[in-house]
Amino acid sequence: MIDTSLLPLWVLAAVGLTAIYVYFKVSFSYWKKRGVPILNPTPPFGDIGAVIFTRKNASELINECYKEFDGKKFGGLYNFTMPILLVRDPEVIKDILVKDFEKFHSRGIAVNEKQDPFQGHLFALSGSKWRNLRVKLSPTFTSGKMKMMFGTMVECGKELQECLQDTANNRETIEIKDILARYSTDIIASCAFGIQCNCLKNPDAEFRKWGRKIFEPSFVAKLSRALMLVAPSL
Template sequence: MIYLALIAVATLLVLFVRQRYNYWKVRGVPYLDPVFPAGNVWGLGTRLHPSEVLQKCYDKLKGKGPFGGVFFFLGPTVLATDLDFIKTILVKDFQYFHDRSFYYNEKDDPLTGHLFTIEGQRWKNLRAKLTPTFTSGKMKLMFPIVSDVAAELKKCLVTEKDDGGEVELKDVLARYTTDVIGKCAFGLDCNSLENPNAEFREMGRKIFTTTPLSIIKLFFVQQIKPLAQKLGVTVLNQEVTKYFLKAVKDTVEYRESNNVERNDFMNLLIKLKNAEPVEEGSSRPMEKLSLNEISAQAFVF
């Protein structure tokens, strides 16, 4: 009986994979033959950078049409190969292409519920709220913050050169970026240029730390996204999630209780949280952002 069940499961799996890998064929779209289980992205994250994988696929599909079909593991994916078609996607028909198919779970994994992952009407509503925060004028207001951190970067480079002669630029620039993000998005003085082991920097590292188990987990949730969402599957390190949620909560509470305002992204998010207009003179009614929502936007900043 057990053997029959295993045979049945294996048969269903084979049929499912075949059905997925026939997606582009039955639609008459030029495509690259996939190989289970990675589809057309073998070597991704191990031997090859994502850009190298995409370049190989692009070279094989170029000239066969304005776009072609590839498979990201089991997921059929469009690869645009024509400039005019790309313009159509990004401008004229953008309303049909804004969903990116990334996994998110706002309830159980709140930091995944940001503008780059959510879909449909939720995405449209959030984009409408956040658009005023990304105008050129708002970005210019943050320039003094970036400039201040750049001054700290200069000091750091001089100090490290005097101490050892050689400077590991990748690490120093990562710490610089961390301090800029910390100040602009979270309103925090991270001081990772001064202290390479600062807590904010350590949490930032953990975001990008992957294990074989986490890669397998991410693969499966991408293939069964609706089911994974219902089961409450999370993909972010929960220590990281708790840290950033608390950081935003503490910052918001401090600023609101002490009437503190700064020219940073966090200040704009707090205004959205309180349904205040972000643009001067605007009388358009605003819907409030929740604390989890502003945490997610700051997290992806």
């Protein structure tokens, strides 16, 4: 005997599962309908599941996908259900960045400058906001300004050389990622803010501590970024 009282629940569950299946089936057919080669998107994450679960960073994933499309001018990926075009051909890239740039200026990145002003940088902004910021920053990178920065960068380079030499003399293991992060922090602090924070000599410098937080986000921050990819309006 079948308990007919549960029949509406079974029907509702079946309809729900069917709707979910159809939704992802339609969403993941975007590139196929346009004749663009794809990989193997998996619901609900598409091609970025490894990034969501922090098994890989975005750069590693893009590099792997780039190699998978070897011999092709471009390929299609999915950020959850959002289609993304990965371009390999230099001529197509040139058209996108120069000739047809007005059609491709959007970064596809959700930015909330009110909540986090640091999100409003050149690599995240789009359209008029990107153009306005670029106009403001361009004078900073003139040949004259770069020449003024060069001496500071040389000094930071000498400190890096001394730091590496001392570590080698003491036969200590060198953590390349950490030491180059400290080197980069010294250059940024000196050139952009006029601060000599000596991160190479003092790994626990205050400037370095705050910089580290940007690249070592908490679980909540990672979850927040994942949600921004799925539902930017939230």
